[in-house]
Each structure stands twice: as C-alpha cells, then as structure tokens.
Amino acid sequence: MEGTRKRVTESFFKHKLGVFGLVVLAILYLIIIFADFIAPYNYTTTHRNFVYAAPSKIRFRDLEGKWRGPYICEMTKARDPITYEVIFTEDLNTVVPVKFFVRGEEYKFLGIWTTNLHLFGVEESPDKAMLLLFGADRFGRDLFSRIVVGGRVSMTVGLLGTFLSVFIGAIIGSLSGYYGGRIDILIQRFIELLRSFPRIPLWLALAVIVPPNWPSTWVYFGIVTVLSLIGWMGVARVMRGLVLSLKEKEFVLAAKVMGVSDMKIIRKHLIPNTLSYLIVVSTLSIPGMILGESSISFLGLGIKEPMTSWGLLLKQAQSLSELESHPWLMIPGIFIMIAVLSFNFVGDALRDAVDPYRTVEKL
Amino acid sequence: MKILTTSNLKKHFPIRSGVFLQVTGYVKALEKVNFAISEGETIGIVGESGCGKSTLGKTIVKIYEPTDGKITYFDPSGQSHDITKSLPRKVKATFRKDLQMIFQNPFDSLDPRMTVKDIIKEPIDTHRLFDNEKSKDEYIRELLNKVGLDTEYAGRYPHEFSGGQRQRIAIARSISVRPRLLICDEPTSALDVSVQSQIINLLKEIQRETNMAFIFISHNLDVVYHMSDRILVMYLGNIVESAPSTSLFGKPTHPYTKALMSAIPSWNPTKRKLDKVKLEGEPPSPINPPSGCPFHPRCQYRLEICDKIKPEPIEVSEGHFSSCHLYAKQ
Numbered sequence: 001m002e003g004t005r006k007r008v009t010e011s012f013f014k015h016k017l018g019v020f021g022l023v024v025l026a027i028l029y030l031i032i033i034f035a036d037f038i039a040p041y042n043y044t045t046t047h048r049n050f051v052y053a054a055p056s057k058i059r060f061r062d063l064e065g066k067w068r069g070p071y072i073c074e075m076t077k078a079r080d081p082i083t084y085e086v087i088f089t090e091d092l093n094t095v096v097p098v099k100f101f102v103r104g105e106e107y108k109f110l111g112i113w114t115t116n117l118h119l120f121g122v123e124e125s126p127d128k129a130m131l132l133l134f135g136a137d138r139f140g141r142d143l144f145s146r147i148v149v150g151g152r153v154s155m156t157v158g159l160l161g162t163f164l165s166v167f168i169g170a171i172i173g174s175l176s177g178y179y180g181g182r183i184d185i186l187i188q189r190f191i192e193l194l195r196s197f198p199r200i201p202l203w204l205a206l207a208v209i210v211p212p213n214w215p216s217t218w219v220y221f222g223i224v225t226v227l228s229l230i231g232w233m234g235v236a237r238v239m240r241g242l243v244l245s246l247k248e249k250e251f252v253l254a255a256k257v258m259g260v261s262d263m264k265i266i267r268k269h270l271i272p273n274t275l276s277y278l279i280v281v282s283t284l285s286i287p288g289m290i291l292g293e294s295s296i297s298f299l300g301l302g303i304k305e306p307m308t309s310w311g312l313l314l315k316q317a318q319s320l321s322e323l324e325s326h327p328w329l330m331i332p333g334i335f336i337m338i339a340v341l342s343f344n345f346v347g348d349a350l351r352d353a354v355d356p357y358r359t360v361e362k363l
Numbered sequence: 364m365k366i367l368t369t370s371n372l373k374k375h376f377p378i379r380s381g382v383f384l385q386v387t388g389y390v391k392a393l394e395k396v397n398f399a400i401s402e403g404e405t406i407g408i409v410g411e412s413g414c415g416k417s418t419l420g421k422t423i424v425k426i427y428e429p430t431d432g433k434i435t436y437f438d439p440s441g442q443s444h445d446i447t448k449s450l451p452r453k454v455k456a457t458f459r460k461d462l463q464m465i466f467q468n469p470f471d472s473l474d475p476r477m478t479v480k481d482i483i484k485e486p487i488d489t490h491r492l493f494d495n496e497k498s499k500d501e502y503i504r505e506l507l508n509k510v511g512l513d514t515e516y517a518g519r520y521p522h523e524f525s526g527g528q529r530q531r532i533a534i535a536r537s538i539s540v541r542p543r544l545l546i547c548d549e550p551t552s553a554l555d556v557s558v559q560s561q562i563i564n565l566l567k568e569i570q571r572e573t574n575m576a577f578i579f580i581s582h583n584l585d586v587v588y589h590m591s592d593r594i595l596v597m598y599l600g601n602i603v604e605s606a607p608s609t610s611l612f613g614k615p616t617h618p619y620t621k622a623l624m625s626a627i628p629s630w631n632p633t634k635r636k637l638d639k640v641k642l643e644g645e646p647p648s649p650i651n652p653p654s655g656c657p658f659h660p661r662c663q664y665r666l667e668i669c670d671k672i673k674p675e676p677i678e679v680s681e682g683h684f685s686s687c688h689l690y691a692k693q
Contacts, residue, residue: 249471250466250467250468250471250472251471251472251473251474253421253426253464253466253472254464254466254472254533254536254537255474255485256426257424257426257459257462257463257464258459258463258485258486258489258536258540259455259456259458259459259460259486259489259490260485260486260489264489268474268485269474269476272474272476273474273475273476
C-alpha cells in the first residue's frame with residue numbers, strides 16, 4: 001500500500017496543470033475561510049451613495065506627480081439632467097490612502113471573536129469614499145466582498161454535494177453490482193430513466209420543493225440535497241462496474257464461504273477496494289455541482305438574498321442592458337470558471353495518477 | 364461420521380443473450396454427481412480444465428445454487444439437513460464454520476487492503492470464537508506459527524509476500540475456525556514445484572492433527588494421489604471413475620483415466636508408459652455435450668452402444684466404480 005501511495009503522489013505532482021489547480025484551490029479555500037477578514041466591507045451593508053459604482057481607480061501619484069502610495073479619491077454622485085443617468089465624479093484633490101490592516105465594520109472572526117480589523121481598505125467613512133475593487137451592485141454593496149463571502153456557498157456546495165452523492169451512489173451502485181439479477185436491472189433502468197430527463201428542469205422541479213420561507217442555511221442544505229439527488233447516478237454506474245469485477249475475486253468468495261454477511265462484505269471488502277476510484281470520481285464531479293448550484297441560483301430558485309453565492313451574484317447580470325452599463329457584474333462568472341477549471345485539472349491529474357489505464361470515464 | 368453427501372447434483376449455468384436477456388442455452392457444468400465425505404477422509408477430484416471440478420467445489424460450499432439434485436449436510440451432532448435450495452438460518456452459522464475453502468490463486472484470494480492479521484481475524488470475528496482481544500491475538504500468532512510464518516508478519520499486507528507465503532496465510536485463515544471439511548480448489552497450481560510440496564505437506568500435517576476432511580481438487584494426478592484416500596475422475600461434468608487412490612492408480616479402468624495417466628510426463632525419458640492411450644482433440648463443449656457416454660467421441664475403445672446410452676457406474680472391484688460400457692456385465 002505504501003508503494004502505491006508513493007507512486008500516486010509522485011505521478012500527481014508530475015502533472016503540472018493538476019498542481020496548478022491544487023494551488024489555486026488552496027488559495028480559494030483560504031480566501032473563503034478568512035472571507036470576513038479579507039472583505040473590506042460587510043457583504044450585506046448597502047451604501048446609497050455608491051449604487052452601481054464602477055470599480056475604483058487606484059492611483060499612486062497625485063496631481064503634482066508626487067508619489068503618494070496607493071490611494072483612491074472621494075466620489076460625488078450626480079445625475080445627468082437629461083438622461084437621469086447617475087454619474088460619478090472623482091474629486092481629484094482628495095487623497096484617501098489604501099492601507100493594510102485597517103479598522104472597519106465589526107464582524108465575528110471565524111465566528112468566534114468580534115473584531116473590526118480588515119486585511120485592507122480605506123479609513124474614510126463609506127459615505128464619501130469606498131474601495132470597490134470590483135465595483136458595486138444596485139444596492140451599493142461591495143461586489144468584491146460579496147464574491148469573497150459568496151465563495152463560501154459556491155465552493156462548499158460542491159464538496160458537500162459530492163460527498164453526499166458519492167455516499168448514495170457508492171451504496172446503490174455496489175448493491176446493484178453485488179446482487180445483480182433483477183435488482184441490478186431495476187436500478188440500472190431507473191438510473192437511465194432519471195438520466196434521460198433534461199438536467200436543469202429536473203433541478204428546478206426539485207428546487208421548487210424547497211419552501212421559500214426557509215432560513216437561508218436550510219435552503220443551502222436543500223440545494224445540496226437537490227444536487228446530490230441527481231448527482232449520485234454517475235457514481236453508482238462506475239461503482240457497479242467496479243463491484244461487478246470485484247465480486248468474482250476470490251477474496252470476496254472466500255469471505256462468503258466464511259459466512260461474512262453481504263453488508264459486511266460490501267463495507268469491508270468492496271468499498272475499500274474501490275476507494276481510490278471513488279476519490280477520483282468525486283473530484284471530477286465537483287465542478288458539475290458548482291455549476292449546478294450556480295444554475296439554480298442564477299434562475300432564482302437557489303440561495304436567496306441576503307445570503308450570496310456566485311450564481312446568485314451572476315443573476316444580476318441577466319439583462320443585456322445591465323451588462324452593457326455595468327460590465328463588472330460578470331466578475332463572479334470568472335470566479336466560477338476558475339474554480340471549475342481548477343477542480344477539473346486536479347481531477348484529471350488524480351485520475352491519471354491513480355488509474356493508469358483510464359477505466360474511469362469523466363462524468 | 365458423515366459430513367456431506369450429494370445425490371444427483373446438477374448445475375447448469377444459463378447463457379443469456381439479446382436485449383431482454385433470454386436464456387438461449389445452458390453450460391452443463393455438473394451432471395448427476397454423487398459422493399459422500401466423512402470426517403478425516405480426503406477425496407481427490409481430478410480432470411481437465413473445464414470439466415466442472417471447481418464448479419463442484421463452489422456448489423458444495425453454496426457459492427453456486429445447484430440446478431437439481433440434493434446436498435445433505437450433517438452437523439456435528441450428526442443431524443442431517445437438506446441445504447440444496449437455501450441455508451436455513453439455524454444451520455447457516457455451523458455450516459459456514461464447518462466448511463472452509465482454499466482458493467487456487469493466492470494472489471487473488473487475499474484482500475489487498477487488509478493486513479495479514481485482519482485477514483486471519485475475519486472468520487474468527489464472524490463466528491465470534493473469542494470475546495477478548497488478547498486471546499485472539501495469541502491465537503492468531505499460534506496459527507501463523509502453525510503454517511510456518513513469522514509472527515512479525517501479522518502487520519504486513521499481502522503484496523509483500525510470495526505466492527507460497529500467501530497460500531500459507533490463506534490456509535491459516537481457513538483453518539482458524541477449525542472446520543470439519545476443507546475444500547482445496549487447486550491450492551498448488553499457481554505455485555512453484557518446490558513450494559507445492561511444502562504446501563501439500565503442511566495440509567497433510569494439519570489433517571493428521573485435527574482429523575479434518577479434505578476435498579482436494581486438482582488437475583495434477585501426482586498431487587492428488589499423494590493426498591487422497593479416494594479419487595473421483597471427472598469428465599464434462601460427470602464422474603467417470605471413482606475409486607480408492609491405490610486401486611485407481613494400480614488398475615485404472617476407464618479409458619479417460621488411462622489417458623490422463625499416460626499423459627503424466629515420466630521423469631525417466633527411456634521408461635515406457637503403462638498403456639499408450641492417446642487423447643486426441645479438445646474436450647467437447649459443455650453447452651452441447653455428446654449423446655450417450657460423454658467421452659465416446661475421443662475414446663479409442665468405443666462400442667456401438669456408447670453414443671446411445673449413458674453408462675451407469677459399475678463396480679469393477681471393491682469400492683471401485685467405473686462408468687464405462689466396457690465393464691457392463693452381460
């Protein structure tokens with residue numbers, strides 16, 4: 001076993017894209033763990049003066065060309081008298097320096113102790129100047145803070161959902177493969193039936209079951225359940241195939257002859273022997289889950305305000321006119337892309353490392 | 364005391380094909396197999412590949428469901444149970460403890476994810492032989508010693524061992540619950556010749572100590588002769604000859620047995636074989652076996668009757684049965 005583990009890790013670290021994906025994922029997860037600290041503003045606080053404000057320009061030299069370090073200018077809001085369009089004008093004479101470790105809004109660090117220290121930001125009151133890295137939404141909330149906090153939902157929904165679907169899929173798949181015969185046919189046809197439904201309408205139909213008056217954390221788990229209720233089928237198929245070949249192995253027959261119960265055979269022999277494949281399959285199915293959550297939230301049936309997720313943030317970018325005048329609302333989409341790609345890279349690298357013969361197909 | 368008897372045991376595997384998996388034929392792996400085994404006895408089963416030896420072993424231990432016939436199991440108190448269709452709940456525990464099996468391929472019969480200790484512990488835990496860990500560990504060490512393995516190996520994984528050592532682990536596992544009948548399904552065929560004899564001697568030693576009954580399945584006549592009290596020769600799912608081993612080797616009667624024996628390579632190249640009986644061609648397909656005697660298409664003593672009527676076992680000498688028309692009493 002030791003030898004195998006060494007071989008697997010070695011060949012994983014040879015896969016450049018996989019290592020790159022792993023690093024990106026590590027950074028993303030660090031960001032969401034310390035989201036409150038990294039976000040310069042509270043993700044729910046609205047700022048009337050900064051509705052749909054564009055990303056702030058960070059300047060280094062003042063009007064006279066003197067080096068001032070990174071700073072932003074105060075903003076004044078005005079309306080175009082003819083079109084009523086909101087126009088932001090920078091007051092170039094003001095200097096609001098951007099600093100590390102500034103005091104801002106209070107929050108609970110890691111949910112334990114209350115503090116107001118943020119990684120970076122400006123000390124100016126948010127009425128006059130705000131550091132908006134990615135601009136603001138229609139309530140004047142800082143999009144960067146919302147993306148950082150929204151990652152909590154988007155990045156964990158995939159993990160939890162995959163865990164649940166792999167759990168369900170592994171059990172149903174091994175039952176199907178182990179008992180064979182009528183049970184197998186029944187389960188396989190059922191999976192085919194479910195798989196032949198178009199995915200998004202099925203998600204929506206299931207998401208409708210989640211009551212609208214549920215608190216947002218419950219909704220979150222509701223979404224996870226919905227995603228995994230559909231996601232287990234791919235895992236079950238792979239698992240069935242693996243178990244079909246494993247159950248003819250003599251060590252399984254030996255366990256049967258010894259009188260070991262079927263459930264124990266599945267638990268102690270079949271699942272441990274397929275574990276490496278299961279891990280690969282899970283990494284490859286996480287991106288699907290992330291996209292699923294985004295789709296559901298994008299269509300308005302998933303995570304609800306004031307909670308936030310990348311899909312929900314993208315929802316604001318639904319209309320073309322919005323996109324045209326506030327293109328920064330697309331930024332959450334870039335984060336989804338980065339996360340999905342990274343998981344795919346890691347999954348590919350893991351698959352190549354664990355399974356040199358490529359028996360596991362990409363889901 | 365008897366342990367197990369079969370009468371007219373039959374096993375046909377359905378062949379399914381098409382969209383709805385209709386049964387389109389049967390592989391007739393076993394046809395009317397009768398035998399009985401008692402405590403301390405060793406029965407050897409020989410035959411070519413595909414003759415149903417392993418199927419017989421697996422049917423007896425209830426991995427396969429027999430198609431027809433009867434298997435009777437006698438529990439330690441001597442009471443008989445019909446276990447043909449299913450294992451009654453009451454009998455199951457004692458049956459699973461009484462019958463153990465050693466498999467052909469020691470590279471396949473040990474779970475690669477378990478340590479040697481866990482492998483041997485599995486049957487012990489299943490049958491709850493010990494209730495405290497300490498005496499269990501003691502017993503496992505004792506077993507490892509008995510099969511000639513170092514007790515320090517207990518924490519290792521199967522891939523760290525050679526074929527012979529793995530087979531010893533498999534033997535330790537199967538004798539751990541002190542079965543009354545051990546079915547050895549070609550336990551030596553995957554091993555080197557020198558290791559084969561060690562394993563055979565180990566098995567014989569275990570039998571001497573415990574009075575365990577063996578069913579010894581092999582295609583190697585020498586090994587079977589060395590081990591068995593009684594030998595069954597199988598051909599295409601039928602027992603064609605059944606005799607005490609000395610009688611079978613001293614005076615083989617069935618043409619197939621003679622052919623098998625003349626196929627044993629002699630260590631002395633100048634020495635002549637007993638009867639020159641040559642086997643030509645492959646054994647016929649068990650899906651569509653020949654009519655009458657299954658051996659008649661390859662038999663050089665073929666009579667007219669052979670392709671019409673299947674011969675019944677005939678007692679040619681005491682305890683020596685041969686299913687061949689050549690010995691029919693006129």
